[in-house]
Amino acid sequence: MTQQNPVTNIFSTDTNMVEQRTLLLVDDEDNVLSALERLFVRSGYRVLVANSGPAGLVVLEQHDIGVIISDQRMPGMTGVEFLSQVKQQYPDIVRLMLSGFADLKAVTAAINEGAIYRFLTKPCDNELLCRNVEEAFRHFEMKRENQRLRRELQASNRELTDAFQATERRSQAKSEFIASMSHAFRTPMNGVLGMTQLLQDTQLLPEQREYLEAISSSGHQLLTLISDILDDAKAEAGKLELESVDFDLQRMVDDTAKLLAVQARNKGLEIITHFDLQTSPIVRGDPTRLRQVLTNLIGNAIKFSPEGEVILRVSQREDLGDVIGLRFEVSDTGIGIDNAVQARIFERFSQEESATTRVYGGSGLGLSICRQLVDAMDGEIGLSSELGWGSCFWFAVQLARVASLPTSSPAMASGPRRVLVVDDSSVDQTVVCGLLRARGLEADVAVNGKHAIEALTHKDYGLVLMDCQMPGMDGYETTLRIRENETTNHEKRITDNEPRTDATVGYRLPIIAMTANAMRGDRERCLRVGMDDYIVKPINPRVLQTVIGRWLPTGDDRESTLAPTDIGRLI
Numbered sequence: 298m299t300q301q302n303p304v305t306n307i308f309s310t311d312t313n314m315v316e317q318r319t320l321l322l323v324d325d326e327d328n329v330l331s332a333l334e335r336l337f338v339r340s341g342y343r344v345l346v347a348n349s350g351p352a353g354l355v356v357l358e359q360h361d362i363g364v365i366i367s368d369q370r371m372p373g374m375t376g377v378e379f380l381s382q383v384k385q386q387y388p389d390i391v392r393l394m395l396s397g398f399a400d401l402k403a404v405t406a407a408i409n410e411g412a413i414y415r416f417l418t419k420p421c422d423n424e425l426l427c428r429n430v431e432e433a434f435r436h437f438e439m440k441r442e443n444q445r446l447r448r449e450l451q452a453s454n455r456e457l458t459d460a461f462q463a464t465e466r467r468s469q470a471k472s473e474f475i476a477s478m479s480h481a482f483r484t485p486m487n488g489v490l491g492m493t494q495l496l497q498d499t500q501l502l503p504e505q506r507e508y509l510e511a512i513s514s515s516g517h518q519l520l521t522l523i524s525d526i527l528d529d530a531k532a533e534a535g536k537l538e539l540e541s542v543d544f545d546l547q548r549m550v551d552d553t554a555k556l557l558a559v560q561a562r563n564k565g566l567e568i569i570t571h572f573d574l575q576t577s578p579i580v581r582g583d584p585t586r587l588r589q590v591l592t593n594l595i596g597n598a599i600k601f602s603p604e605g606e607v608i609l610r611v612s613q614r615e616d617l618g619d620v621i622g623l624r625f626e627v628s629d630t631g632i633g634i635d636n637a638v639q640a641r642i643f644e645r646f647s648q649e650e651s652a653t654t655r656v657y658g659g660s661g662l663g664l665s666i667c668r669q670l671v672d673a674m675d676g677e678i679g680l681s682s683e684l685g686w687g688s689c690f691w692f693a694v695q696l697a698r699v700a701s702l703p704t705s706s707p708a709m710a711s712g713p714r715r716v717l718v719v720d721d722s723s724v725d726q727t728v729v730c731g732l733l734r735a736r737g738l739e740a741d742v743a744v745n746g747k748h749a750i751e752a753l754t755h756k757d758y759g760l761v762l763m764d765c766q767m768p769g770m771d772g773y774e775t776t777l778r779i780r781e782n783e784t785t786n787h788e789k790r791i792t793d794n795e796p797r798t799d800a801t802v803g804y805r806l807p808i809i810a811m812t813a814n815a816m817r818g819d820r821e822r823c824l825r826v827g828m829d830d831y832i833v834k835p836i837n838p839r840v841l842q843t844v845i846g847r848w849l850p851t852g853d854d855r856e857s858t859l860a861p862t863d864i865g866r867l868i
């Protein structure tokens with residue numbers, strides 16, 4: 298490329314009209330330039346001219362040009378070379394070539410590469426020239442508009458992405474908040490409900506017993522409410538995650554019905570369970586959440602039925618080999634539900650506003666949570682009901698079929714009936730020890746992990762109830778240490794050639810986590826470090842009794858096994 302003085306012969310017409318369409322003419326022949334310039338100024342364009350490619354590039358640096366008309370044959374830089382460079386630097390400018398039939402090959406290549414938008418031959422009819430320039434400007438303006446829209450779109454995409462990320466962050470923060478709230482609520486509730494239970498076991502005047510029952514029932518209502526609100530918040534934050542464990546379906550259903558039977562009997566109602574399954578009821582799923590849905594539906598059936606019975610029916614809908622489709626139905630002989638109310642009954646806070654239902658209380662969250670849980674299981678939920686004749690709520694889910702449960706069995710009564718309670722909270726110590734002693738068990742307290750390990754070296758215990766969060770050595774670390782000691786002692790006995798007795802053949806002290814951490818993953822964490830079972834605070838005395846019955850059994854406790862905690866038993 299020969300270097301020319303780039304700024305020769307640059308002049309512009311009507312420079313004040315910035316908004317005007319600006320056209321650049323590039324030709325080495327002055328008479329062609331001035332003829333074209335006159336033509337286009339007359340047509341209302343702002344016209345800039347340059348007598349060479351390099352001079353044209355300088356004009357482009359300083360002005361906002363929409364269309365270029367360039368000659369091909371010019372000294373130094375050809376029109377094709379000039380327009381190719383413009384294409385690279387200013388791709389939006391619409392480039393026209395006005396030339397004789399020279400260098401047809403180079404021009405054709407430039408057209409094919411998109412460097413030239415249109416080729417016009419000299420001499421060109423003025424009207425045709427103007428039509429082409431007009432069209433070129435329209436093309437240019439369309440490109441600009443497209444670009445503007447693309448930029449706007451990109452900006453709004455960016456805004457959306459930012460907003461989405463902010464929402465994600467907020468939802469993360471919210472679920473962390475829920476986790477800590479869950480813990481924070483459960484801890485004092487443990488004190489309230491536990492102490493109430495202990496007081497109920499003492500000598501009381503009838504009046505005092507009545508007051509205490511009111512406290513107890515309000516406390517339980519509050520606990521249900523707290524759990525509902527937390528579940529709802531979790532579902533909102535998209536954190537309703539399910540577990541996948543193997544469990545005995547029939548046992549879960551029977552236990553749930555049994556637990557609610559007391560409530561039903563108190564109202565003079567009967568719960569009847571039909572279990573119509575042809576196959577093994579061992580399935581894989583989330584037993585806790587299934588039980589929660591059943592408890593809610595049966596609880597409502599009891600609540601809204603002044604008399605009669607509540608029927609729970611579990612049936613198999615389909616058998617897909619590895620997976621079975623199950624249908625759970627809860628029908629009652631209660632007050633029934635109006636059609637209009639039915640339509641929105643699974644929405645949040647959709648309590649029927651009537652004097653009758655206001656009597657029954659409740660948060661209006663129960664059925665919405667049921668639906669969210671069933672949705673999370675990819676299932677369906679629905680109802681049929683007639684006012685005055687009762688209701689039938691049903692849900693259907695698919696669960697994986699499992700051949701059998703692991704054949705492990707808990708460490709049977711090899712230890713003494715003495716329990717070590719490891720907990721730093723004095724309220725929890727009092728509650729748990731009180732509940733244990735009320736069941737005829739001896740209970741000692743260790744206020745932290747270090748004390749627990751020490752206590753275990755001095756006395757024999759049949760069971761440890763282990764709080765997870767404690768200052769110093771927490772429950773997880775303490776369990777790891779206890780298990781390490783067990784292995785060392787066991788190996789020592791083998792090398793010392795001690796006779797093999799029950800006590801030496803892999804005896805393992807049952808350790809039960811007792812924690813207010815009720816979020817997903819907490820249970821797994823406990824089992825991973827070597828704990829055997831898991832109880833959530835506030836401690837339900839019946840659940841405690843079941844767990845004790847399982848790990849420290851006597852004839853009595855085994856009879857009274859009520860609500861298994863659905864924990865995989867690891868030995």
Ligand code: ADP
Nearest residue numbers: 597598601633648649654659660661662663664
């Ligand atoms: P709540 O916690 O208030 O019971 P739910 O979401 O469980 O909330 O139920 C919402 C409403 O649906 C109840 O207040 C009641 O009006 C109606 N309902 C639910 N189950 C039944 C039933 N088995 N029979 C009659 N009405 C029912």
